[in-house]
Amino acid sequence: xxxxxxxxxxxxxxxxxxxxxxxxxxxxxxxxxxxxxxxxxxxxxxxxxxxxxxxxxxxxxxxxxxxxxxxxxxxxxxxxxxxxxxxxxxxxxxxxxxxxxxxxxxxxxxxxxxxxxxxxxxxxxxxxxxxxxxxxxxxxxxxxxxxxxxxxxxxxxxxxxxxxxxxxxxxxxxxxxxxxxxxxxxxxxxxxxxxxxxxxxxxxxxxxxxxxxxxxxxxxxxxxxxxxxxxxxxxxxxxxxxxxxxxxxxxxxxxxxxxxxxxxxxxxxxxxxxxxxxxxxxxxxxxxxxxxxxxxxxxxxxxxxxxxxxxxxxxxxxxxxxxxxxxxxxxxxxxxxxxxxxxxxxxxxxxxxxxxxx
Numbered sequence: 258x259x260x261x262x263x264x265x266x267x268x269x270x271x272x273x274x275x276x277x278x279x280x281x282x283x284x285x286x287x288x289x290x291x292x293x294x295x296x297x298x299x300x301x302x303x304x305x306x307x308x309x310x311x312x313x314x315x316x317x318x319x320x321x322x323x324x325x326x327x328x329x330x331x332x333x334x335x336x337x338x339x340x341x342x343x344x345x346x347x348x349x350x351x352x353x354x355x356x357x358x359x360x361x362x363x364x365x366x367x368x369x370x371x372x373x374x375x376x377x378x379x380x381x382x383x384x385x386x387x388x389x390x391x392x393x394x395x396x397x398x399x400x401x402x403x404x405x406x407x408x409x410x411x412x413x414x415x416x417x418x419x420x421x422x423x424x425x426x427x428x429x430x431x432x433x434x435x436x437x438x439x440x441x442x443x444x445x446x447x448x449x450x451x452x453x454x455x456x457x458x459x460x461x462x463x464x465x466x467x468x469x470x471x472x473x474x475x476x477x478x479x480x481x482x483x484x485x486x487x488x489x490x491x492x493x494x495x496x497x498x499x500x501x502x503x504x505x506x507x508x509x510x511x512x513x514x515x516x517x518x519x520x521x522x523x524x525x526x527x528x529x530x531x532x533x534x535x536x537x538x539x540x541x542x543x544x545x546x547x548x549x550x551x552x553x554x555x556x557x558x559x560x561x562x563x564x565x566x567x568x569x570x571x572x573x574x575x576x577x578x579x580x581x582x583x584x585x586x587x588x589x590x591x592x593x594x595x596x597x598x599x600x601x602x603x604x605x606x607x608x609x610x611x612x613x614x615x
């Protein structure tokens with residue numbers, strides 16, 4: 258470990274509490290040694306990794322996830338590109354935000370809709386689970402894909418989170434208590450018999466609200482009621498968002514909350530489906546949401562037993578889900594995409610392929 262001479266002198270001058278004539282206080286070390294050890298200890302502490310917060314953005318293919326992240330990062334001069342599998346950004350704490358500790362946050366984005374969902378395991382791990390949050394982006398303009406996307410992502414996340422918590426507790430029992438306190442702080446009192454909240458912070462964003470606004474009133478009502486129910490059941494905050502309209506305030510405050518532990522405002526919920534929805538987790542109720550969006554006389558035709566299954570059946574009756582079938586062999590080869598070119602990596606790839614086919 259190398260130090261500048263001027264730094265050593267500065268450290269020596271700061272050691273005012275050391276008696277130069279008292280070897281016992283210095284442990285038999287020369288003052289130069291004491292200064293060097295002090296600097297080494299300081300350098301070690303400053304270089305130790307901190308528990309930075311992690312946000313994973315997942316959801317609808319072409320739902321505007323990349324644009325949303327760039328807008329939050331104030332990189333609006335960049336043209337959004339198609340996300341290749343799993344992409345990483347980092348955010349620095351904005352000026353004017355007064356929080357303790359975290360100055361940098363990790364932002365991960367999973368591309369390609371639900372097709373590469375197993376890559377969630379790269380981000381949500383036993384090591385990150387107590388600092389992780391989920392942002393699920395659902396394209397409001399594509400209701401015939403919306404519920405399938407939601408269900409696929411959430412079911413995978415619930416299993417993954419449970420596994421990560423179980424593994425994390427084996428190494429550090431304090432993780433469970435930390436997650437429990439944060440969980441209770443978010444939701445307060447809730448009915449455990451009716452809800453199954455996600456154990457980490459969860460935000461649902463209904464994107465492309467500008468297109469959604471043009472839908473017939475009844476369709477907007479069905480979609481909004483269903484999303485409110487799902488957000489309530491899984492303990493999520495729900496907001497509607499459009500790049501073309503002023504819903505950016507909610508977006509910024511939510512990302513700052515997840516990344517830098519800022520407090521969310523106590524702004525009243527906005528529940529009118531003719532306006533951009535905003536419902537903070539823990540503020541909605543099943544009574545306020547009401548019954549599933551289906552006539553009572555048709556409920557007898559639904560053979561599902563659990564409430565969530567009834568809501569799914571009711572939603573899909575109005576919007577039959579169209580699941581995209583994709584051939585993995587037809588996927589774009591990002592390894593040959595010019596925008597990801599890297600001379601050193603490409604050279605190693607060619608070398609490896611040459612050895613393989615020799």
